Amino acid sequence: MVLAILAGGRGDASTSTDAARPPGCLSMNIHFRIPAKLFKELHADLSRPHPHAFERVAFLPSRPAALHGGGLLLVAHALHPVADDDYEPSTTVGALLRGAAFRKALQYAYNQPVSMFHVHRHEHKGQPRFSYVDLQESAKFVPDFWKVRPQHPHGTIVLSQNSAFGLVWYQAGRAPAPISKFTLVAHPLREVNHGGIR
């Protein structure tokens, strides 16, 4: 069951296993596509040193679309960076955001019909995993985006230096579902699937 949250997995019935799903949830194919240029901008933003925070956070406004068979496609649209002043000094976590950071992201989602994705990066290669703090905090703030954009799925993504993993909250009161596949739309086309990268 824990693997269901952290390990991801393709959503179709022929390939998924119980371990690849949130508990009690039907399998779901969630595909996240991001253009190469935006992905590069995202990594560049997360790489900028901050005066006191150990790591950076950004938001990715994205647009949802249905997939055949009940899946979900998310198409990343833009980078919404977090301003330097919106980080709280902290010695216990890598990045602690002030309320203003979330208010700005909420405002963006209020003004534009987007799904909002919180993104941060762990500094290693290979499949990243959410930490306890990541999961705990995400479960608190991600559903807040439904207050301004209730019809859209929202979520959180953790990157490594060469991979990605994410969770999508798609309905209030339901378990978040793992993103089955990331596609970096570039030349060469790159897909992250089942935790592997090619």
Add this chain to the structure above:
Amino acid sequence: MAGSGRAARQSFLGEASEQIHTASEVAIVGVCGGGSHIAQQTAHVGVGRFLLLDDDHTDDPNLNRMVGSEPKHAEDKTPKVEVIRDLILRINPKAIVRAVGGKWQDHHLLLRDCTAVFGCVDSFLAREELERYCRRFLLPYIDVGMIVTSVGDHYAISGQVVTSLPGQPCMRCIGFLTDKILADEISRYGAAGSRPQVIWPNGVLSSTAVGLFIQLLTPWHRGELPLYLEYNGNTSTLTPSRLAEGARSRPCPHFSGLQDIGDTFWAGFPENVSRGCAPWTVPKRLLNRAIAWVSGSTNRDQAAIVLR
């Protein structure tokens, strides 16, 4: 692993190439002159999944150029997608083929999860519509087409292979599509004539398109994908368009807005997707087990230190 079995002679495409090709799904819209070649070649290369879309059936005039077609298909009016599905399965019995005998617009959800889309359609309007759709969902789109025109007392064969990648110039940016071209086509509606088509230009253009797709997926050199290759069938040459290459450094103004991507009419998750999901009523228990999994320990404090 590349190097085993049928992929032995294409191992230069990379160690993981066989796996990548097998996991890929190509959508081919229009499976006659150009699309049949593309289906045949991508099946040989080892692509594992196919989505074939064409609302037409096989007829006698198709037999001059549709790879895999036989007189019995024309006699029986066999749907083109069925002919090409059988062709693919003869080449690669393990392939998963979705053969849809209908207009792609009626089955467009199937396209969204594909790796790339090949457009082998008959008109500029159809090309624009398909490219617009692919851009909306960040799908790589490769367009193939040819035309025979009368020039004085002889004929000219010409054609194109266009690679339209999200974030790069679109078919309008490179000058392949213009309002005038589309308006002219609309004005000629119903007067298309016999629309001559022959197999050898389709073969050249489709082979090139397949090469571009493989270069997109498993590149064997570091060069950029050509945006627009112009085919001259009278001189047997395929040349990168200089006009198109000039557009490469300019951002595409045609598909850059929020309104250009995703589902414009998104109104919430379909009911059937969420049905059956249990409420997340035990987050603490899950989180504790998550910690155990990520850290190899059941000690929450230890895991938090390790991970943060």
